[in-house]
Every structure is written in C-alpha cells, then in structure tokens.
Amino acid sequence: MKSIKTQLELARAGVITEQMKQVAQDENVESETIRQRIAKGEIVIPNNPLRKSQKAVGIGKGLRTKVNVSIGTSSDICSIDAEVRKAIAAQEEGADTLMELSADGDMDAIRREVLKAVSLPVGNVPLYQAFKETGRKYHNPAKLDPEYLFELIEKQLEDGLSFMAIHCGINQYTIERLRKQGFRYGGLASKGGTFMVAWMDATGKENPLYEQFDRVCSIMKKYDAVLSLGNGIRAGAIHDSHDRAQMAEMIINCELAELGREMGCQMMVEGPGHVPMDEIQGNIMLEKRMSGNAPYYVLGPLPADTGAGYDHITSAIGAATSSWHGADLVCYITPAEHLALPNEQDVREGVRATRLAVRIGDIAKYPEKRENEKLAAMARRDMRWEDLGKYLMFPEIARQMRAERSPREEKTCTMCGDFCAMKKGMEVFSRDIKYDKAII
Numbered sequence: 001m002k003s004i005k006t007q008l009e010l011a012r013a014g015v016i017t018e019q020m021k022q023v024a025q026d027e028n029v030e031s032e033t034i035r036q037r038i039a040k041g042e043i044v045i046p047n048n049p050l051r052k053s054q055k056a057v058g059i060g061k062g063l064r065t066k067v068n069v070s071i072g073t074s075s076d077i078c079s080i081d082a083e084v085r086k087a088i089a090a091q092e093e094g095a096d097t098l099m100e101l102s103a104d105g106d107m108d109a110i111r112r113e114v115l116k117a118v119s120l121p122v123g124n125v126p127l128y129q130a131f132k133e134t135g136r137k138y139h140n141p142a143k144l145d146p147e148y149l150f151e152l153i154e155k156q157l158e159d160g161l162s163f164m165a166i167h168c169g170i171n172q173y174t175i176e177r178l179r180k181q182g183f184r185y186g187g188l189a190s191k192g193g194t195f196m197v198a199w200m201d202a203t204g205k206e207n208p209l210y211e212q213f214d215r216v217c218s219i220m221k222k223y224d225a226v227l228s229l230g231n232g233i234r235a236g237a238i239h240d241s242h243d244r245a246q247m248a249e250m251i252i253n254c255e256l257a258e259l260g261r262e263m264g265c266q267m268m269v270e271g272p273g274h275v276p277m278d279e280i281q282g283n284i285m286l287e288k289r290m291s292g293n294a295p296y297y298v299l300g301p302l303p304a305d306t307g308a309g310y311d312h313i314t315s316a317i318g319a320a321t322s323s324w325h326g327a328d329l330v331c332y333i334t335p336a337e338h339l340a341l342p343n344e345q346d347v348r349e350g351v352r353a354t355r356l357a358v359r360i361g362d363i364a365k366y367p368e369k370r371e372n373e374k375l376a377a378m379a380r381r382d383m384r385w386e387d388l389g390k391y392l393m394f395p396e397i398a399r400q401m402r403a404e405r406s407p408r409e410e411k412t413c414t415m416c417g418d419f420c421a422m423k424k425g426m427e428v429f430s431r432d433i434k435y436d437k438a439i440i
Contacts, residue, residue: 006224007045009264011038019045023058037061041261042293044268046097046121046162046226054162055119057096059226059268060295065323065358065365067094068297068331069351072101072128073110077341080110086347087114093351097163097329099123103132103191108159115160123163125230126153127192131199141195142202149208154219163226165270166216167193168209169253170232175200177245178233184245186237186274186305193232213256217265226266228297229253234273237305241275242283254290261292268295268329277303280318281325288326297329298322311337312350316357323361330358356393381422383411 010017016031020038023045024031037043043060059066069090071083083102090098098120102110107129115122130149131141153164167190175197178184188194200207209216220227233249235241253269260267269291275283280301287296300315301322307314315333322330334342334350342350363370376391385402389395405414412420 003222004049004224006221006264006266007038007047008041008261008266011035012264019047019056022056023063026056027058027063029062033062034058038266040293041257041267042295044226044266044295046123046266048157048160048162048223048225050158050223051115051160051162053119054121054160057121059097059297059329061293061328063328065327065362066096066329067351067354067358068097068099068123068329069095069347070099070101070331071114071342071347072099073104073107074341075104078102078105080105080113082344083110084113084117085344086342087118087120089344089347090351091118091120093348094355095120095332095351097121097123099125099165099331101125101128103128107132108155111156111161112159121162122160123165123226123228124156124161125165125167125192126156127167127196129156131192131195142199144199146208146212150212150215150219153216154222157219157223157225161223161225163228163268164220165192165228165230166209167196167207167230167232168213168216168227168256169229169249170196170200170207171210171252172200172206174233174245174248174252177243177248181244184235184237184243185239186235189234189236189273190230190232192230193234196232210252213259214263217260217263221263221265224266226268227260228268228270229256229260231270231273231299234271234299236274238274238276238303241272241279246272250287251290254287254292254294257291257294261294268297271296271298271327272301273299274305275301275303275318277318277321280321284322284325284327295328296326297331298327299331300333302333308338309335311335312353316353319354319357320360320364323358324364325361326365327361330354352394359393382426383422 016035020034021031024034043058045056045058071086100111100114100122130144130152134144135141196207233245235246257267257269269287301318302314303318304314311333312335319330332350332354334346336342336346372391379388392398407414
C-alpha cells in the first residue's frame with residue numbers, strides 16, 4: 001500500500017479532512033475544534049482508507065462517550081454466521097465501534113465477513129490469531145515467531161481494520177512486578193496479554209511489540225489505523241486494582257502514547273478492568289495526565305466481582321462513572337461475562353446497558369447537553385406519549401411495553417391508573433406554567 005498521511009499528520013498540517021467534518025457534524029462541534037484536538041492527540045478517528053463504506057467516528061475530548069462491542073469465537077463455540085449476526089445486532093443497537101476477537105475457526109474468514117456486514121470501524125487484538133495459529137502449527141504457542149506477528153498485523157490491516165489493541169506496554173519489568181508482589185487475587189484477565197507474558201517467560205526474551213514499538217507504529221500509520229495500547233496486565237479483581245504491575249504497564253503505555261504521536265500515529269490508551277468505584281476517577285486522572293490527554297478506552301470497568309449473570313449492570317455502573325470522569329470509549333459487558341460466550345441477545349442487552357450508562361455519564365460530564373432529558377420529562381409530565389418516544393433511547397421497547405399493558409384511560413399508564421400524579425398535578429398547576437416550562 002502506498003504511503004498516506006494520517007488524520008494526525010493532516011491535522012497538524014492544518015488540513016480539515018472529510019472525516020473531521022463528519023465527526024464535527026455528528027457531534028455539533030466546529031470542524032476546526034476537531035482538527036485542533038486531533039493535532040494534539042486528544043481525539044482520534046479510526047479510518048483505514050481501504051474500507052470505503054466505513055462510518056467516521058470521533059473518540060476523545062469534548063465528544064460523546066462511545067460504546068465498543070466485542071464479539072468473536074472460542075474453541076467451544078465457533079460459527080461465522082453467529083458472529084456476523086452479533087455484529088449486525090451491535091450496529092442495530094447503536095454501537096459506535098466493533099472489535100472482532102475470534103480465537104478459533106477460520107479467523108481470516110470471520111474477520112472479513114464481519115467487515116463486510118457492518119459499517120462500524122472494526123478493530124481486533126492481533127495476538128489472538130498469532131498465538132492460536134502458532135499453537136495449531138507447533139502445538140506450542142511459545143514458538144511464536146515475532147516476524148510472523150508483524151506480518152500478521154499488516155495482513156489484518158489490509159483487510160480493513162481501523163484500530164488494534166496491541167500489547168506494547170508489557171515488558172520484563174512489568175512481569176517482575178507481578179512476581180515480586182506475589183501474583184494476584186484475580187489472576188490475569190487479558191488473553192492476549194497473558195499469552196505474551198507466557199511467551200516472554202518461556203523464551204526469556206523481551207516483548208517484541210515493546211522492543212520494536214517504532215515498527216508497530218510504522219505499520220499502523222500506513223493504514224491510518226488507531227493504535228490502542230492494550231491493557232494486558234489489567235486487574236481481573238477489584239483487590240488487584242492499581243497494584244504495582246498494573247501501574248507499571250499504565251506508565252509505559254502513557255509514555256508510548258506520546259512517542260507514537262511524535263511519529264504521526266493516532267494513539268489511544270486502554271484501561272481496566274476491575275476497579276472499585278472510589279478509584280475510577282483517580283484512574284482516569286492518571287491516564288489523562290500521564291498520556292497528554294490521549295483518548296482513554298476502558299474495559300467496563302467492573303466495580304464489583306460478584307455480579308456474574310448481571311455483569312452488564314455491574315459494568316454499566318462503572319461505565320457511567322468512567323464516562324462522567326472523562327473516559328472516551330467504553331467496551332460493553334454482556335450478561336454472559338465471566339460465564340459463557342455471548343449470544344446475539346446478550347450482545348443487544350450489553351449494548352443497551354452500556355449506551356444508557358455512557359449517556360448518564362455524559363449528562364454529568366456535559367451539563368450543557370441535558371436539553372433532551374428536559375424535553376423527555378416535559379412530554380412525560382404532559383402525558384404526550386408519542387412525543388415522548390422522540391426523546392427516549394429505546395422508543396420501540398417503551399412502545400411495546402405500553403401497548404402490552406395499555407390503560408383504560410389513554411393518557412395515563414397502568415402504573416397509577418386513575419391515581420395518576422401527573423394528571424392531578426397538571427389539573428392543579430397547568431395555569432401556573434411559565435417560561436420554558438410551557439406546554440409545547
């Protein structure tokens with residue numbers, strides 16, 4: 001592929017690209033503001049030019065918090081059709097980005113079919129395929145050839161991926177912290193990160209993604225893909241949150257984000273993981289300060305370890321808190337987390353819970369963007385049910401629920417029936433409504 005200028009390089013040259021214009025329009029922000037923040041590394045736009053039908057999505061400072069959906073096969077459940085259906089479901093439910101994280105089957109075919117099925121920016125974790133295919137060939141993932149890994153990264157980008165979670169921040173120093181602190185209560189949670197740690201332990205070598213970081217950036221730049229610095233040592237239990245190993249990787253990743261930007265590569269930092277609620281704000285503050293305000297992609301986070309079966313709710317609490325305090329992209333969690341591979345309905349439930357969570361966070365982060373909530377409240381007050389649907393996040397679900405339990409009196413609902421507080425309140429105060437509280 002011929003050399004191109006990245007969104008970051010073009011922004012620094014004063015160029016406002018079509019992608020920047022689209023993000024500005026979607027976010028109701030000036031195009032020049034988008035350009036300036038991309039130039040500073042505060043906003044990224046995943047934009048592999050090989051994928052012409054891809055939607056332009058901005059992630060970063062001053063923008064709506066985005067929701068990522070992760071799908072993919074495992075050795076127990078492996079179906080291309082199922083993954084394509086999950087990808088389509090994610091797009092239908094309003095996800096902003098998608099990660100195709102298959103770890104079994106024909107991973108090239110699955111990735112390509114998913115890319116054809118949706119217009120969302122799609123990313124992945126290249127270590128999954130690298131270790132799985134090495135294991136198939138040699139019956140030992142520790143025989144991974146670093147040259148094969150770099151070739152695989154480029155091959156996957158040639159398919160049209162626009163961002164990658166690459167575990168560059170794991171090194172021998174990080175692993176030593178794990179050993180000296182006596183490992184962890186919750187073990188290691190990152191598949192790619194754990195297999196890289198195992199490779200380093202078996203070979204005694206340094207992580208090639210860390211050792212040859214400039215090479216990683218040069219490959220990503222060729223496709224204007226965002227390098228998301230993977231959180232391979234993230235905590236899998238709240239009692240491990242912010243231990244020395246996690247902090248070592250976070251410091252390295254934030255430093256690499258700065259180095260990558262200097263090379264003209266769009267950079268994003270990944271975060272935890274399992275984090276108690278009282279530590280979420282501090283975690284985001286540290287990432288923003290140490291990385292020069294690079295966009296922060298958080299995986300959840302989950303503020304408790306005991307919600308299995310309802311971890312989409314556990315995560316939604318963490319996601320709302322993270323969004324409020326400055327996280328830019330949140331990876332959804334489904335009800336199946338920690339228990340099983342998600343199915344299509346799990347995907348839908350996970351997206352809805354996470355979209356609602358980041359909306360709640362954005363309402364706190366951007367007080368000026370609360371107008372929609374006021375309009376919804378007024379429609380509910382006035383019992384204008386059709387109007388209310390215009391402002392709801394899930395209008396079809398709301399309409400279906402109301403239709404299935406319809407009231408005798410059309411204006412009320414079956415929650416209160418003829419004992420309706422809204423109806424009685426309007427009878428008493430309708431003549432006193434003034435200013436912007438007026439009935440529309």
